[in-house]
Amino acid sequence: MGLYHQANDFPEDNAFNGYEMLMDACKNLEPINVAVVHPCDDVSLSSALDAAEKGLIIPILVGPQARIRAVAEEHGLDLSPYKIIDVEHSHASAAKSVELIRLGAAEALMKGSLHTDELLAEVVNKATGLRTERRISHCFIMDVPTYPKPLIVTDGAVNITPNLKAKADICQNAIELAQVLRIQQPKVAVLSAVETINPEIPSTIDAAALCKMADRGQIVGGILDGPLALDNAISMEAARTKKIVSPVAGQADILLVPNLEAGNILAKQLTFLARAEAAGVIMGARVPIILTSRADTLRARLASCAVAVLLVYARRATLKSPV
Missing domain, CATH: 3.40.718.10 (Isopropylmalate Dehydrogenase)
Known part of the structure; x- marks a missing residue:
């Protein structure tokens, strides 16, 4: 995939290209609805929008609307095509995103600018989470x-x-x-x-x-x-x-x-x-959770979204299979 170097910086040691493989596997698939949890910084918000532009996901932005719009304005991001669900803070973002999964409004989660533990606490909640x-x-x-x-x-x-x-x-x-x-x-x-x-x-x-x-x-x-x-x-x-x-x-x-x-x-x-x-x-969990690092480049984030797309389609096929 070449995240940290241009392709011509080093000789290729093998013919395998994971990024291209994942993108190719998703090219004929419809995008999936993804609840993006608290995308309140430029990296998490732009990553979700980039994945949408690549046709991988339809992001549902869950977080404080004013903060999300401020980040978008600062970095020149167009939010007009996307749904924003306004909640007060990161904990509420996690809870609402999990609720969207349970309601069938989204089929995957994508971590934004909140701590992983905060998101996973809602995911594994015995009463309202996404445990299996x-x-x-x-x-x-x-x-x-x-x-x-x-x-x-x-x-x-x-x-x-x-x-x-x-x-x-x-x-x-x-x-x-x-x-x-x-x-x-x-x-x-x-x-x-x-x-x-x-x-x-x-x-x-x-x-x-x-x-x-x-x-x-x-x-x-x-x-x-x-x-x-x-x-x-x-x-x-x-x-x-x-x-x-x-x-x-x-x-x-x-x-x-x-x-x-x-x-x-x-x-x-x-x-x-x-x-x-x-x-x-x-x-x-019941659905895949896209988890990336701030140090990841765009290609890594898109690859993570592509993996989630493949997992969602595999899950759909399983649910449709006769018992």
Whole structure:
């Protein structure tokens, strides 16, 4: 995708282009209604409008109308085509946006200029939120120039120190996302620092348990292996050197990290040191939640919206399928 450099700054290491793949997948799809939560700064507001101009979303701007219009006026943004729902503050923006989902007026959420925790508190509210039987989790969908296919990193933004049950949900969420991205049977590398079970390293125990859960049908749709160190997960040469025989080693589609710190650091290392691009979406709620960073460029934000579009269309197809 080339978020931080022009395409001609570096030689292309592979032919995969995640941004173009996502845009192409959405080109014949009608835009989806998205509740944009508290778009009260230039980045969040312009991102929503840019996604609308690309034909990805129909934004419903939820927040203090005076602030939204002031931002638009300051930055020369035309709000005339778009609906604004006036609420008092960011907390009310989150609550109203979730209500729009429950009423069927929108099919996805897009985080604006409010704290992630404030939005997710409304999403997971037991009485009025968008909970499912599964835990919510975040996925970075990464386009790494030195890797020949999309790479999903999870969870580097929501679950701080997930236990085994939470990791199973995180894994299932990522598998379902990968399948929407046309990876039919994604390969999941459950990461740790080593490839062998070590009782002193809890992530190796969790990795082994997750693999057995997949064997028993408690996690479905993917091929799991772990524990795997990062090099063995993404490098066939490293796996051969360590004599690791695995259907996942060297060709992972999903990197399931031990905790939020590991995932966040890994994704940002890939972005800033390996010229990767990262779309971001939260899975596990009734609808996808577009979650981006202020440091993301326009292409990353559009890619995140495109992922949400594909998820919404997949959900529609599931709801229409006969039982």
